[in-house]
Amino acid sequence: MAKETHIINIDHVSKSFGDKKVLDDISLYINKGEFITFLGPSGCGKTTLLRLIAGFLSPDEGVITLEGKDISPLPPHKRPLNTVFQRYALFPHLDVYDNIAFGLKLQKLPTEDINKRVKKVLKLVSMSDYEDRDVNSLSGGQQQRIAIARAIVNQPKVLLLDEPLSALDLKMRKDMQIELKEMHRKLGITFIYVTHDQEEALTLSDTIVVMNEGKIQQIGTPVDIYNEPVNCFVADFIGESNILKGRMMRDRRVAFIKHEFDCVDEGFGEDVPVDVVVRPEDIYFTTDPAKCQFTAKVNSCIFKGVHYEMWVDTDTGYELMIQDYDPYEVGSEVMLYIDPDDIQVMKKERTANTYAAKVIGEGKVEFLDTEFECDTAGFAEGDEAVATIRFEKVELLDYEEEADLTGNVVFILYMGNHYHLTVKTECGENIWVDTNDIWDKGDFVGIKIHPQSLQLSKPTE
Amino acid sequence: MKTGGRIVAKAYLWLILIVIYAPIAFIAVFSFTEAKSLGNWTGFTFNLYHSLFTGATSNSEALLVALKNTVVIALVASLISTVLGTLAAIGIYNLSGRKKKTIQFLNNIPMLNPDIITGVSLFLLFVFLHITKGYTTIILAHVTFCTPYVVLNVLPKLTQMNPNIYEAALDLGATPMQALRKVLVPLLRPGMISGFILAFTMSLDDFAVTYFTAGSSGIDTLSTFIYSDVRKGGLTPELKPMMTLIFLLVLVVLLVVNLRSFRKQKQLEI
Numbered sequence: 001m002a003k004e005t006h007i008i009n010i011d012h013v014s015k016s017f018g019d020k021k022v023l024d025d026i027s028l029y030i031n032k033g034e035f036i037t038f039l040g041p042s043g044c045g046k047t048t049l050l051r052l053i054a055g056f057l058s059p060d061e062g063v064i065t066l067e068g069k070d071i072s073p074l075p076p077h078k079r080p081l082n083t084v085f086q087r088y089a090l091f092p093h094l095d096v097y098d099n100i101a102f103g104l105k106l107q108k109l110p111t112e113d114i115n116k117r118v119k120k121v122l123k124l125v126s127m128s129d130y131e132d133r134d135v136n137s138l139s140g141g142q143q144q145r146i147a148i149a150r151a152i153v154n155q156p157k158v159l160l161l162d163e164p165l166s167a168l169d170l171k172m173r174k175d176m177q178i179e180l181k182e183m184h185r186k187l188g189i190t191f192i193y194v195t196h197d198q199e200e201a202l203t204l205s206d207t208i209v210v211m212n213e214g215k216i217q218q219i220g221t222p223v224d225i226y227n228e229p230v231n232c233f234v235a236d237f238i239g240e241s242n243i244l245k246g247r248m249m250r251d252r253r254v255a256f257i258k259h260e261f262d263c264v265d266e267g268f269g270e271d272v273p274v275d276v277v278v279r280p281e282d283i284y285f286t287t288d289p290a291k292c293q294f295t296a297k298v299n300s301c302i303f304k305g306v307h308y309e310m311w312v313d314t315d316t317g318y319e320l321m322i323q324d325y326d327p328y329e330v331g332s333e334v335m336l337y338i339d340p341d342d343i344q345v346m347k348k349e350r351t352a353n354t355y356a357a358k359v360i361g362e363g364k365v366e367f368l369d370t371e372f373e374c375d376t377a378g379f380a381e382g383d384e385a386v387a388t389i390r391f392e393k394v395e396l397l398d399y400e401e402e403a404d405l406t407g408n409v410v411f412i413l414y415m416g417n418h419y420h421l422t423v424k425t426e427c428g429e430n431i432w433v434d435t436n437d438i439w440d441k442g443d444f445v446g447i448k449i450h451p452q453s454l455q456l457s458k459p460t461e
Numbered sequence: 462m463k464t465g466g467r468i469v470a471k472a473y474l475w476l477i478l479i480v481i482y483a484p485i486a487f488i489a490v491f492s493f494t495e496a497k498s499l500g501n502w503t504g505f506t507f508n509l510y511h512s513l514f515t516g517a518t519s520n521s522e523a524l525l526v527a528l529k530n531t532v533v534i535a536l537v538a539s540l541i542s543t544v545l546g547t548l549a550a551i552g553i554y555n556l557s558g559r560k561k562k563t564i565q566f567l568n569n570i571p572m573l574n575p576d577i578i579t580g581v582s583l584f585l586l587f588v589f590l591h592i593t594k595g596y597t598t599i600i601l602a603h604v605t606f607c608t609p610y611v612v613l614n615v616l617p618k619l620t621q622m623n624p625n626i627y628e629a630a631l632d633l634g635a636t637p638m639q640a641l642r643k644v645l646v647p648l649l650r651p652g653m654i655s656g657f658i659l660a661f662t663m664s665l666d667d668f669a670v671t672y673f674t675a676g677s678s679g680i681d682t683l684s685t686f687i688y689s690d691v692r693k694g695g696l697t698p699e700l701k702p703m704m705t706l707i708f709l710l711v712l713v714v715l716l717v718v719n720l721r722s723f724r725k726q727k728q729l730e731i
Binding site: 054055056075076077081082083085086087088089090091092093102103106107150151154 | 623625626628629630631632633634635636637639640643644647648
C-alpha cells in the first residue's frame, strides 16, 4: 500500500474525546507535493485529523506514517512538519524577525544562515523590510504572511494549514488564496489544508477529502467532487444543487420529478431507488418543443452578479433551482431539459430507519433507549428484532410532552418537494425524517413514532 | 446648586484622603523629632534616622534584624510562590470542566480563610510532623498563603493567550521545556510579576501566621517584633523613621509601575 509517491499514509485511524467519536476509522494517503484539503462542516473531525498528523494528539487506534515510517511515537517537535495555525499564533513578545527565526535558532544555525533564510522567506511572502516590526502592529493579512513564513522557513516536508484564512475579510482571502497556490508551486512541498469553505477548497486543492461526522465521505479532485458527488451530503455541501429522490429504471434511464430521463450511469440494477443530483447550472431553458423534457413555472428570479438564480415549480409539483445568464419573467411558463451527462445518480445510503430492537413484552419493544408500542405478533418476550420506520412516518413535534424521545435537527436536505432531516437523538443515534414542515438546523424536537408505523422483522444473521 | 454640589463632593473626597493619609503623615512628621512619647514635638532632628541605621541602641539593632528577617522571608517565600503558582496556573488552565472549577475553588479558599486559622492549623501541622520551628516553617507557611495569589494573577494571562501559542513553539521544534522558557514564561511574565509583588506584600505584613509558625525560635519579623515591643511597653522610637521609609519605598515602586504601564499604553496608541 505504501508507495514511493505517498508521503503520508493514514491507516484506520480513530480518535474519541470522552464518549464522542471524532474520527471513525479514517484511511487515506497523501501524495508527495500535492495540495490536499480536508473539507467539512465544523465538528466533522478535520482539525482533529490535522492535529493527529502534527502530533498534538495521538490516535486511539491506527497508524500514521510519514515516508513509510510510523510517526506515532514522535512528539510534535521532532516531526519534520510545520503548522500555520488558525489565528496565526505568532509570539507577541518577539518581533517579526525573531518569530520567523524561532525554529532556526532552536536548530542552532549560524547567524548568517538564519539572516539569509529569514530574508528569503520574507521576500517569498512579500514582507521584506518588516524584520524589526512588532507583530502586534501588523494587520491580519500581514500576520498571516508572517505565520506562513515562520512555518516554511524550517523547510518542512509537509506544511499543515488549519483554516489559515478564516479570520481575513473576503477580498483579502481571495488574494491570499492565489498567493498560497503560488507558494505551493514555488516550494514544491506537500500542503495539507483544513477548511470549511467549499469554494476555497475547490479553488486551491489538487485533492479534496470531504468529511462529515468523523468519516470520510469522498476523496477526489475538485472537478470529481463537484460533478460526481457520491452522496447527498457531498452534493449539498459542495456548491448549489438540486437533490431529488429518484428511481433507476434500468441502465442509462432514471426517473425523478415524475419524469424519465436518459443518463450515463449504469450498474445500479433495475427499478432501484436512488438519489439524483442536478446542478442548477445544468438545467437548460429551451424554446424547441422537441428538446423539452418537462415544463415549469418561474417562481422567483434573483440577480446574483454573474448569473440569475431562479426557482421554478415543475408541472409535477417539484421545486428546482436553476442558474442561467438570462432572466425569465416570474410567472412565465418555461420549457426545460437536462443533458444525460449532467445527471449524477447516487446509491441511496438508506431507504428507511432501521434499529436493532428488543421485544420486552406483549406489544412492547425497546430501541434507542426508549420503549415503544407496536404489533409484536410472532415475537416472544426477550426476542431480538429489527425495527423499521419509514422516513415519512416519523412525526416531529415542537413540544416534549407527547413525544417518545427527543433530539436535535443536525442536517437538512431539501428534496424538491419535501425536507429530509437528520435528527440526532439524545442517545446519539440518528433518525431520518421526511417532512413538509420547515425546521431549522439545531432545533430541539420531540419525536413521535406511532405503533402502526413501526414494523418488526426477524434479524438477519 | 451645581457648584454647591461640586464643592461638597470635593470636600468629601479630601476628607477621605485626609482620613486615610493623616496617620501616615503623623508618623512621618514625628519621625523627625526625638521625643519618646508620641505627640511631643521636641524640635527637628535626624537623630532617629541616624540611630536606626547605626543600631546605636539595642532596640534599634533588634529592629534592623527583624527588618532583615522580614525582607528575606518575603523574598524567598514570594519567589517560591511565583514558581509554584505559575506552574499550578498552567496546570489548572489545561484542565477542563468540573476538575478545573473544583481546583480553582480550592485555590480561592486559602485567600478567604482568616489568617488566624491558617496560622493555628499550620502550627498544629508542624507540631504533628515534628518540624522544628524556624525559618523553614515560616517560609513554608508564607508559601502556602502566597501561592494562590500568584495563581490568581497568572491564570488570566493564560486565558488571554492564543491557545495555539504553546503548540506553535513545539511545532517549530522547541522541546516542552524550551517552549515553557522561551514562549510561555515571557508571555506570563506580567502576571508573574504582579503575583510576585502581591505575594511579597502579603508576606511582608503578615502577623498571625508568622506568630504561630515562628514559635519559640526567637525569629522576629517586623510585625511580631512590634507586637512584642508594644507589650514590653512603648514603641521603639526608631520605628517611626522606618515606617516612613517603607511608605516612601512603596510609593516610589507604585509610581514607577504606574508610569511604566502608562507609557506602554501611550506607545501602543501611537
